[in-house]
Amino acid sequence: MGDLFWLRPALVVLGCILLAxxxxxxxxxxxxxxxxSSPDQNWGYSGGAEGARALLSAIASSNIGVAGTTxxxxxxxxxxxxxxxxxxxxxxxxxxARNQTVLGIFLGTFAYALMVLRTVRTVEESPxxxxxxxxxxxxxxxxxxxxLVWFVHHIATxxxxxxxxxxxxxxxxxxxxxxxxDEPVAVRPPEAPAxxxxxxxxxxxxxxxxxxxxxxxAREHRVTVTLRVRPGDYVxxxxxxxxxxxxxxxxxxxxxDAVTLGRRPAAIQDPEYSVRQLVEIAVRALSPxxxxxxxxxxxxxHLGDALCRIAPRHLPTGVVLREGRAxxxxxxxxxxxxxxxxxxxxxxxxxxxxxxLGRMLDVLAxxxxxxxxxxxxxxxxxxxxxxxxxxxRDVADPSDLAxxxxxxxxxxxxxxxxx
Numbered sequence: 001m002g003d004l005f006w007l008r009p010a011l012v013v014l015g016c017i018l019l020a021x022x023x024x025x026x027x028x029x030x031x032x033x034x035x036x037s038s039p040d041q042n043w044g045y046s047g048g049a050e051g052a053r054a055l056l057s058a059i060a061s062s063n064i065g066v067a068g069t070t071x072x073x074x075x076x077x078x079x080x081x082x083x084x085x086x087x088x089x090x091x092x093x094x095x096x097a098r099n100q101t102v103l104g105i106f107l108g109t110f111a112y113a114l115m116v117l118r119t120v121r122t123v124e125e126s127p128x129x130x131x132x133x134x135x136x137x138x139x140x141x142x143x144x145x146x147x148l149v150w151f152v153h154h155i156a157t158x159x160x161x162x163x164x165x166x167x168x169x170x171x172x173x174x175x176x177x178x179x180x181x182d183e184p185v186a187v188r189p190p191e192a193p194a195x196x197x198x199x200x201x202x203x204x205x206x207x208x209x210x211x212x213x214x215x216x217x218a219r220e221h222r223v224t225v226t227l228r229v230r231p232g233d234y235v236x237x238x239x240x241x242x243x244x245x246x247x248x249x250x251x252x253x254x255x256x257d258a259v260t261l262g263r264r265p266a267a268i269q270d271p272e273y274s275v276r277q278l279v280e281i282a283v284r285a286l287s288p289x290x291x292x293x294x295x296x297x298x299x300x301x302h303l304g305d306a307l308c309r310i311a312p313r314h315l316p317t318g319v320v321l322r323e324g325r326a327x328x329x330x331x332x333x334x335x336x337x338x339x340x341x342x343x344x345x346x347x348x349x350x351x352x353x354x355x356x357l358g359r360m361l362d363v364l365a366x367x368x369x370x371x372x373x374x375x376x377x378x379x380x381x382x383x384x385x386x387x388x389x390x391x392x393r394d395v396a397d398p399s400d401l402a403x404x405x406x407x408x409x410x411x412x413x414x415x416x417x418x419x
Contacts, residue, residue, distance in 0.1 A: 005094045012104025013111050016140070020115035023133030045134040049122040052129050056120070059141045060113035066148060067106035074155050081159040084290055086280040092167055093158070102151045109140040161295055165281060169302045171267060172274035176306060179271045179333070180313035196247045197240035204261035206231050208268045211320055211328060214258040219322035221248045225255065227330035230318075232270035235261065271333050275341045278302060286349045286356065296350060297359040303342045304363035310335070311370045336379050343383050351394040354404065360387050361407040368415040377415050384411045 045052065078093055093099060116133045157163055206229055218225045224245040229235055242255050267273040278299050285295035315335055320328035343360065350356035361384060368380045388408040395401045 005100060008097060008100035009104035009107055012101065012108045016108035016112040017115055019136065020112045020133055023136050024116060024119050024130045027130040027132050028128075045131045045138065047129075049120050049127060049129050052120045052134050053117060055134065056113045056117040056137055059137050060110050060117065063106050063110040063113070063141070063144055066144070067103060067110070070106075070148065070151065071103065077155065077159060084284060084292075085161065085164055086277070086284055092164065096158070098154060099151075102147055102154075105140075105144055105147050109137070109144045112140055113137045161281070162298065165278065165295075165298060165302055168274050168277045168281075169305070172271070172278070172302075172306050173309060175267065175271040175274055176309050176313075179269075180310060180315055182313060196244040196251070198242045198244065198252050198255045199238050199240045200235045200259070200261070201237070201256065202261060203235055203237040203239075204263060205265045206233050206235060206259060207262040207266040208260040209330070210258040211330060214255065215320040215322055215328040217254045217258075218327035219325075221251075222246075223248055223251075224326060225328050227328070229259075230270075230331040230333070231268065232265050232272055233331075272338065272341050275303070275306075275338065279342065279345050282346045282356075283349050286346070286353065293350070293353045293355045296346065296353070296356045300346065300356065300359050300363050304367050307339070307342075307367040308370050310338075311367070311372065311376075335376050339379050339383055343386075347383075347387055347390055351390045354391075354395060354397075354400045357387055357391050357395070358404055358407055361404065361411055365407070365411040365414040368411060369417055381412070381415060384408060 045055075047055075116130055116137055119128065119130055119133075121128045208231060209227070214225060226243045226245075227241060228243070229241050235241060241259065244251055265273060282296040282299035284290060285292040285299075315338075316332050318330045318332040319326050320330075346356065347360065350360075364380050364384045364387070368377055371377050371380065388404060391401060391404045395404065
């Protein structure tokens with residue numbers, strides 16, 4: 001639902017239309033509404049038909065105008081911000097339920113006023129004025145005014161670079177919690193794809209895979225399925241996405257039903273998706289046109305926090321067991337690949353930035369201090385060596401290079417403490 005920007009506004013508009021019909025019905029059925037016998041006790045709208053039409057027309061026209069103008073200006077501001085943070089981050093604006101609700105309130109108030117306006121009749125038309133429903137339109141108009149003030153504040157803060165980084169960081173933390181385990185998982189067998197190949201009928205990015213259903217199918221047919229792709233990979237048309245240990249009727253349909261292809265990658269099952277978004281922010285910040293090493297350093301800090309969250313947990317190996325037998329083997333994101341996705345591009349684009357290189361060494365040292373697995377510490381050491389090698393190649397100032405050398409030594413001291 002989050003990626004469908006129109007769905008929540010459509011539900012709000014539908015609710016406002018039903019509310020308008022309900023308010024008119026209460027008045028027509030004399031259940032509630034304006035009491036002509038005691039006008040002083042009426043707290044809502046108490047005017048006539050002409051005034052009601054003018055009021056509802058003003059509410060409807062102003063809300064549809066404000067909705068169009070506000071979101072046009074918002075898209076313009078987001079377009080400028082995307083030049084610094086990357087166009088793919090506009091998806092976060094589309095997913096934001098608050099933005100969807102604001103649009104729904106504006107359009108819902110317009111629809112409410114329009115539905116009530118059609119029931120107002122003057123003296124020449126058998127007079128009828130739904131006072132209760134018009135009072136509701138006034139309340140909705142005041143809510144829309146407050147929503148407009150809040151929305152301006154929300155947009156001003158949501159395009160702030162730190163706010164965007166924090167939002168992507170939260171997505172990354174959720175992905176880590178979903179894709180890691182507290183206990184060790186099954187050992188991955190040596191990769192040896194063999195047997196019957198199953199090809200994808202159409203190209204696209206793999207957005208999700210139903211591994212449980214596919215594992216149940218493999219157990220039922222007593223075969224082992226070896227997938228060659230994972231969520232986030234692009235699959236060309238006709239590319240063999242899996243191999244079966246034995247030929248089984250209906251295998252192609254079962255495998256393709258378990259794999260969801262789309263036109264763009266998605267964060268549903270891809271833990272590297274949020275990593276790539278953060279890295280894109282850092283790489284753009286390091287470009288000569290922007291030259292903002294502080295943003296790149298902030299991104300490195302957030303990536304280090306993600307690795308610290310992984311430290312006490314175990315990454316999946318991509319093996320699904322049924323009755324003690326491996327029935328499904330599929331590629332997964334391992335620790336080495338995660339670190340490569342986090343640090344390679346930032347290091348390559350920050351070769352001459354002492355600030356970012358130093359921050360990377362500091363972050364790697366902090367992660368190494370909390371990490372307890374030797375293979376992970378060795379991977380962190382590899383990246384620290386790559387950082388200092390880039391510094392020795394591109395940093396000309398001797399004092400800056402000496403500072404980075406000192407931080408590199410402190411990394412190995414921290415790694416020794418962690419071990």
